[in-house]
Amino acid sequence: xxxxxxxxxxxxxxxxxxxxxxxxxxxxxxxxxxxxxxxxxxxxxxxxxxxxxxxxxxxxxxxxxxxxxxxxxxxxxxxxxxxxxxxxxxxxxxxxxxxxxxxxxxxxxxxxxxxxxxxxxxxxxxxxxxxxxxxxxxxxxxxxxxxxxxxxxxx
Numbered sequence: 575x576x577x578x579x580x581x582x583x584x585x586x587x588x589x590x591x592x593x594x595x596x597x598x599x600x601x602x603x604x605x606x607x608x609x610x611x612x613x614x615x616x617x618x619x620x621x622x623x624x625x626x627x628x629x630x631x632x633x634x635x636x637x638x639x640x641x642x643x644x645x646x647x648x649x650x651x652x653x654x655x656x657x658x659x660x661x662x663x664x665x666x667x668x669x670x671x672x673x674x675x676x677x678x679x680x681x682x683x684x685x686x687x688x689x690x691x692x693x694x695x696x697x698x699x700x701x702x703x704x705x706x707x708x709x710x711x712x713x714x715x716x717x718x719x720x721x722x723x724x725x726x727x728x729x
Contacts (some may be wrong), residue, residue: 576612577619581629584636588706591616592624595648600628600704640668643707649671650703658684659698666712673716674699677679692716 576598581588582646584648591599591612599612627646643664644727650660674692677699682690702710 576614576616577622577625578616579619579622579625583632585706586633590625590628592619592622592628594629595624596647596648597624597704597707598649598651598708602705605705628707635706646707648704648707651710652698652701652703655694656698656701657682658673659695660702660704660708663699663702663708663710663713666709668679671712671714673714675716677713 576591576707578589578591580686581590585602587603589599589603590597591674591682593614602672615692624647631641631646648664650657652660660676662680666672678690678695681695682688699710699713702708
């Protein structure tokens with residue numbers, strides 16, 4: 575079961591979800607893959623320590639501070655490939671961007687492959703279940719455009 579909480583942010587209403595003591599989801603209402611592939615029961619929980627900690631993190635983030643991702647216990651659900659991509663997203667510093675191609679190169683290197691499709695990486699980035707905190711908005715196309723962005727808002 576997932577415990578959930580809503581958060582009203584400058585980019586719209588967010589739904590935060592916690593499972594097994596870690597943040598498992600953060601979706602912007604109306605985003606392309608809202609709730610992802612979650613099929614389990616969800617129950618609102620105003621007293622979740624994990625979710626309240628995430629709300630505090632978001633408060634600081636939206637105040638222009640730079641809270642560290644490592645402050646939060648994250649557990650996004652997905653394939654090993656997607657988890658590898660999401661982990662690399664967490665390494666993109668504030669104020670910087672990278673390309674799908676660069677992430678593909680790094681995934682191939684990590685997995686010992688000759689190459690990796692930037693399009694496959696784009697699919698993983700687009701299905702990021704913890705928006706904003708796992709910074710998928712810092713990935714751009716080779717020409718610098720926000721190609722394939724699924725969040726609906728620029729952060």
